Amino acid sequence: MNTNRATPPFFALLTLAGLVTALASPIASQAYDFAGYYVPAPRQSAFRPDAVYSPVGMGTVTSRGGFRVHPVTGRGDFHNGVDLAAKLNEPVYCLLDGIVTRVGKRGNLGVAVEIYHPYPNVRTICGHLNAYAVRPGDIVARGRVIGYAGSTGRSTGVHVHYTVVKEDTNEYIEPYQFIKAVPNYVAAINSAEGRFAYAQNMRTMPKFDRKLIDTDTEDLPAQPPKREGSPPASLEP
Numbered sequence: 001m002n003t004n005r006a007t008p009p010f011f012a013l014l015t016l017a018g019l020v021t022a023l024a025s026p027i028a029s030q031a032y033d034f035a036g037y038y039v040p041a042p043r044q045s046a047f048r049p050d051a052v053y054s055p056v057g058m059g060t061v062t063s064r065g066g067f068r069v070h071p072v073t074g075r076g077d078f079h080n081g082v083d084l085a086a087k088l089n090e091p092v093y094c095l096l097d098g099i100v101t102r103v104g105k106r107g108n109l110g111v112a113v114e115i116y117h118p119y120p121n122v123r124t125i126c127g128h129l130n131a132y133a134v135r136p137g138d139i140v141a142r143g144r145v146i147g148y149a150g151s152t153g154r155s156t157g158v159h160v161h162y163t164v165v166k167e168d169t170n171e172y173i174e175p176y177q178f179i180k181a182v183p184n185y186v187a188a189i190n191s192a193e194g195r196f197a198y199a200q201n202m203r204t205m206p207k208f209d210r211k212l213i214d215t216d217t218e219d220l221p222a223q224p225p226k227r228e229g230s231p232p233a234s235l236e237p
């Protein structure tokens with residue numbers, strides 16, 4: 001028996017499953033021109049100030065920062081961030097108030113969003129995104145959706161790469177330690193002293209080009225990380 005039961009694509013759109021799928025995923029495939037990666041999302045999630053979240057909500061950490069064998073090259077490779085398990089197009093959140101400094105394709109990092117957080121004076125970078133939801137110059141608050149998880153750049157599967165760089169010294173900070181310390185920074189920003197430091201660093205932050213970037217390099221600092229498991233003392237609120 002060779003009965004052709006294929007459903008025309010437009011009928012698939014009418015099914016409930018098709019409708020749910022269409023609503024659930026901001027974009028249906030990864031085959032887009034660069035401009036198509038922008039999916040604006042002025043969405044804000046009510047993050048509790050005192051709870052620890054990862055950039056993908058309660059996503060699990062699959063690879064700690066430090067040295068490891070790279071899954072693509074097989075070579076020993078310094079890993080400057082942490083890899084967070086994620087589903088395709090799962091929202092990626094801003095953990096701490098800041099300003100978006102760089103957005104775009106960035107070599108091995110794929111589509112990346114970089115945010116400057118005036119307190120505690122760090123930059124965080126989310127890489128391998130399928131789409132971005134903010135543009136350079138956007139002021140973002142804790143809980144804001146900044147993009148959607150994907151597998152762009154050098155990546156073996158959908159995940160979010162999260163890197164934290166200390167702004168004044170350009171050193172890597174162990175990202176998992178940073179994630180765990182974020183509620184302390186939130187509390188500090190709400191103090192008079194923290195608000196002052198935040199405003200001052202926002203005023204004196206380095207200038208940045210408010211355009212989308214598209215480069216072949218990751219354009220990240222080359223130094224090894226601080227001793228694993230201990231963020232620089234100057235980051236403590």
Ligand SMILES: [Zn+2]
Nearest residue numbers: 081082083161
């Ligand atoms: Zn990674």
